[in-house]
Amino acid sequence: MTTVDVAAWLDKVRRExxxxxxxxxxxxxxxxxxxxxxxxxxxxxxxxxQEVADMAxxxxxxxxxxxTLDEDVVEAMRIAGQAANAAGVPVVFDPVGVGATxxxxxxxxxxxxxxxxxxxxxxxxxxxxxxxxxxxxKGVDSQGAASGLPEAMRRYASAHGCCVIATGxxxxxxxxxxxxxxxxxxxxxxxxxxxxxxxxAILGAFAAAAGRGQDxxxxxxxxxxxxxxxxxxxxxxxxxxxxPGTFQAALFDALYHLDGAYVSEVAKIExxxx
Amino acid sequence: MTTVDVAAWLDKVRRExxxxxxxxxxxxxxxxxxxxxxxxxxxxxxxxxQEVADMAxxxxxxxxxxxTLDEDVVEAMRIAGQAANAAGVPVVFDPVGVGATxxxxxxxxxxxxxxxxxxxxxxxxxxxxxxxxxxxxKGVDSQGAASGLPEAMRRYASAHGCCVIATGxxxxxxxxxxxxxxxxxxxxxxxxxxxxxxxxAILGAFAAAAGRGQDxxxxxxxxxxxxxxxxxxxxxxxxxxxxPGTFQAALFDALYHLDGAYVSEVAKIExxxx
Amino acid sequence: MTTVDVAAWLDKVRRExxxxxxxxxxxxxxxxxxxxxxxxxxxxxxxxxQEVADMAxxxxxxxxxxxTLDEDVVEAMRIAGQAANAAGVPVVFDPVGVGATxxxxxxxxxxxxxxxxxxxxxxxxxxxxxxxxxxxxKGVDSQGAASGLPEAMRRYASAHGCCVIATGxxxxxxxxxxxxxxxxxxxxxxxxxxxxxxxxAILGAFAAAAGRGQDxxxxxxxxxxxxxxxxxxxxxxxxxxxxPGTFQAALFDALYHLDGAYVSEVAKIExxxx
Numbered sequence: 001m002t003t004v005d006v007a008a009w010l011d012k013v014r015r016e017x018x019x020x021x022x023x024x025x026x027x028x029x030x031x032x033x034x035x036x037x038x039x040x041x042x043x044x045x046x047x048x049x050q051e052v053a054d055m056a057x058x059x060x061x062x063x064x065x066x067x068t069l070d071e072d073v074v075e076a077m078r079i080a081g082q083a084a085n086a087a088g089v090p091v092v093f094d095p096v097g098v099g100a101t102x103x104x105x106x107x108x109x110x111x112x113x114x115x116x117x118x119x120x121x122x123x124x125x126x127x128x129x130x131x132x133x134x135x136x137x138k139g140v141d142s143q144g145a146a147s148g149l150p151e152a153m154r155r156y157a158s159a160h161g162c163c164v165i166a167t168g169x170x171x172x173x174x175x176x177x178x179x180x181x182x183x184x185x186x187x188x189x190x191x192x193x194x195x196x197x198x199x200x201a202i203l204g205a206f207a208a209a210a211g212r213g214q215d216x217x218x219x220x221x222x223x224x225x226x227x228x229x230x231x232x233x234x235x236x237x238x239x240x241x242x243x244p245g246t247f248q249a250a251l252f253d254a255l256y257h258l259d260g261a262y263v264s265e266v267a268k269i270e271x272x273x274x
Numbered sequence: 275m276t277t278v279d280v281a282a283w284l285d286k287v288r289r290e291x292x293x294x295x296x297x298x299x300x301x302x303x304x305x306x307x308x309x310x311x312x313x314x315x316x317x318x319x320x321x322x323x324q325e326v327a328d329m330a331x332x333x334x335x336x337x338x339x340x341x342t343l344d345e346d347v348v349e350a351m352r353i354a355g356q357a358a359n360a361a362g363v364p365v366v367f368d369p370v371g372v373g374a375t376x377x378x379x380x381x382x383x384x385x386x387x388x389x390x391x392x393x394x395x396x397x398x399x400x401x402x403x404x405x406x407x408x409x410x411x412k413g414v415d416s417q418g419a420a421s422g423l424p425e426a427m428r429r430y431a432s433a434h435g436c437c438v439i440a441t442g443x444x445x446x447x448x449x450x451x452x453x454x455x456x457x458x459x460x461x462x463x464x465x466x467x468x469x470x471x472x473x474x475a476i477l478g479a480f481a482a483a484a485g486r487g488q489d490x491x492x493x494x495x496x497x498x499x500x501x502x503x504x505x506x507x508x509x510x511x512x513x514x515x516x517x518p519g520t521f522q523a524a525l526f527d528a529l530y531h532l533d534g535a536y537v538s539e540v541a542k543i544e545x546x547x548x
Numbered sequence: 549m550t551t552v553d554v555a556a557w558l559d560k561v562r563r564e565x566x567x568x569x570x571x572x573x574x575x576x577x578x579x580x581x582x583x584x585x586x587x588x589x590x591x592x593x594x595x596x597x598q599e600v601a602d603m604a605x606x607x608x609x610x611x612x613x614x615x616t617l618d619e620d621v622v623e624a625m626r627i628a629g630q631a632a633n634a635a636g637v638p639v640v641f642d643p644v645g646v647g648a649t650x651x652x653x654x655x656x657x658x659x660x661x662x663x664x665x666x667x668x669x670x671x672x673x674x675x676x677x678x679x680x681x682x683x684x685x686k687g688v689d690s691q692g693a694a695s696g697l698p699e700a701m702r703r704y705a706s707a708h709g710c711c712v713i714a715t716g717x718x719x720x721x722x723x724x725x726x727x728x729x730x731x732x733x734x735x736x737x738x739x740x741x742x743x744x745x746x747x748x749a750i751l752g753a754f755a756a757a758a759g760r761g762q763d764x765x766x767x768x769x770x771x772x773x774x775x776x777x778x779x780x781x782x783x784x785x786x787x788x789x790x791x792p793g794t795f796q797a798a799l800f801d802a803l804y805h806l807d808g809a810y811v812s813e814v815a816k817i818e819x820x821x822x
Contacts, residue, residue, distance in 0.1 A: 021413070029301040030302065030468070034467050037518065038518055042412060042413050042415050044413030045301050046342065046371075046375070048343055048344040048345070049344075051378060054374075054376060055374065058374070058413075059413075249523055250516075252517060253517025253519045256519075257516075
């Protein structure tokens with residue numbers, strides 16, 4: 001039995017059509033926007049220092065992704081993040097490729113130090129590196145997780161008052177108390193670029209549906225719903241696909257037509273024993 | 275009966291294969307280029323201050339889109355726009371997200387003030403805001419148009435000597451005298467990101483086919499043809515699609531195979547009474 | 549009879565899953581990453597001056613593409629290229645649009661002058677312009693090659709100790725001694741944007757499989773294998789496609805499922821007489 005009503009969360013996103021402000025990388029701008037449109041949210045990409053604070057304040061959520069960072073983008077993330085924090089707008093942060101270069105490590109530390117995150121999401125290698133729990137990163141690909149990762153995530157989440165997520169064949173989500181293990185999804189999701197980045201954007205949409213100024217528990221429940229919806233869409237898309245190219249198109253189709261009752265029925269959500 | 279020979283315009287674009295210089299946003303660079311290739315034009319994206327004037331001068335049209343603006347991009351737009359103006363190269367401007375932040379309002383005013391546009395195109399919310407006619411924008415999505423929008427557009431077009439376009443379920447096009455209402459298209463066009471931005475790029479291709487140094491009447495007729503072609507391609511693509519992902523792919527297929535005679539046959543072009 | 553074992557090269561790429569560091573243009577970041585994933589490599593895009601040297605040093609190859617250049621990107625290419633050179637990491641350079649503006653000419657000369665390239669790849673117009681052998685470029689599209697291009701390429705490759713490639717309906721590859729003519733492929737490859745840029749990225753993957761510090765002969769053989777794989781994937785994709793949109797998706801599917809034995813069987817690789 002799951003305590004997260006996935007269908008109700010999906011329905012709330014579609015009814016509210018939240019504006020998600022993305023400061024994301026150059027590889028995934030298009031697919032992140034299309035993923036948000038397909039699930040029923042309203043995406044906006046804005047990077048200029050002159051406007052990111054204004055945009056973050058009117059958004060339902062702010063999604064930051066450092067996949068192709070430079071100093072201007074990092075500064076825009078900081079400005080937007082502080083405006084979002086001041087307004088209670090939930091901030092989702094994706095430390096893409098942390099562990100690959102000293103600069104990425106430094107930026108990830110700077111942003112996690114300066115901003116109050118609602119959700120921190122990376123692949124298992126990235127989260128392991130960022131939390132000092134082990135794990136390895138090659139470029140932007142995870143090379144495997146540390147064995148004690150879920151417990152290290154729980155401790156970090158508890159200390160920082162945010163939801164922490166490591167995605168992979170199994171996704172782990174924690175609010176600092178509970179740890180969920182989510183096992184829907186399909187291997188083709190790792191065969192297209194930006195699969196994790198689209199997850200980050202969609203986490204923004206569900207965090208927006210949770211509302212402003214919520215606690216880690218609420219954002220974690222929204223995250224469990226978001227990832228389960230996304231992963232089930234991946235399963236449905238894989239049924240239609242002949243490879244990663246047709247899978248990408250089918251994934252947007254599946255998100256667009258996703259039926260909440262069906263997702264609830266096939267959801268594989270487990271709460272790990274404390 | 276329509277006075278715009280859509281098939282002849284499409285044929286002219288394909289025969290001349292005009293070079294369209296795009297300074298566009300980070301979300302749609304790929305789809306704008308693919309849309310131009312599919313309709314039979316030759317796209318180039320160039321942003322560096324060192325080359326935008328040279329590129330704009332050799333282009334058939336310059337398409338400016340402020341979807342993900344920053345000061346460097348705005349300065350490049352200004353330089354390219356002035357070079358295009360000096361050479362008579364038609365300039366198409368898409369004020370994406372105007373109304374969402376003060377910075378976007380300021381940039382849109384600056385560019386419309388400094389450049390002579392051939393075509394100004396936005397969604398109904400954006401055009402309403404920019405013309406001071408009402409309308410609302412959330413992020414980059416229109417939240418509905420003002421009731422008197424077509425007449426406000428006609429007055430603005432007449433005062434500024436350019437073609438003004440507001441797209442939506444019905445597209446309005448005016449040269450300051452006539453106002454056309456175009457009602458081809460399909461709702462799935464609003465379910466993919468960059469649908470309007472691709473329209474802007476394709477408007478550039480048709481404006482290039484109209485030629486350099488033409489008046490608003492000529493560019494408006496090119497625009498009626500461009501939007502009708504694009505909207506009919508959207509209808510054809512929707513027939514093949516299972517959702518927004520397969521629709522995106524089918525849209526490029528449809529543009530590539532578009533038959534001018536068929537478009538003329540199914541075109542829904544109406545001239546509004548003055 | 550071919551001296552290049554295409555199937556063995558493809559197998560080596562898939563076994564080693566090399567990290568390819570791309571500094572590429574804003575139009576093709578997504579498709580370049582997806583092309584690399586589909587063929588079995590690991591893509592990373594990194595642009596910040598603070599990290600490009602670190603990233604290039606740990607990569608199997610560095611792929612530079614000046615499609616949407618500006619001074620920051622050019623400086624990042626120079627830093628990354630010098631780090632790659634120092635570590636023996638093969639550098640692939642794609643002078644997109646050289647010949648279209650003086651700035652592009654200047655940058656292409658600067659980078660080819662300062663860096664030791666493993667592979668220089670462009671379309672026939674670009675390579676003709678860059679080598680001073682004639683040829684014409686409109687925006688970023690080749691307008692036809694000079695008649696003596698393969699011989700001019702051979703001389704340049706010999707003088708500079710690198711592999712030179714001009715792609716088109718026939719691809720020419722030379723190591724300064726031998727000149728190969730490759731004639732697989734399909735016209736739809738020219739109907740999507742970034743087809744050449746994806747080729748450049750995939751050349752990076754195969755150059756990485758050749759290894760660090762190799763000579764032009766080894767990189768040229770890797771290149772013959774890379775382009776033949778890519779072109780045969782294009783043929784397979786065209787069989788499934790209804791136009792350029794579905795072709796793009798089918799191309800990733802075909803790269804993902806590509807069978808080395810089949811590629812070897814249908815390969816059209818010819819060594820031109822000296």
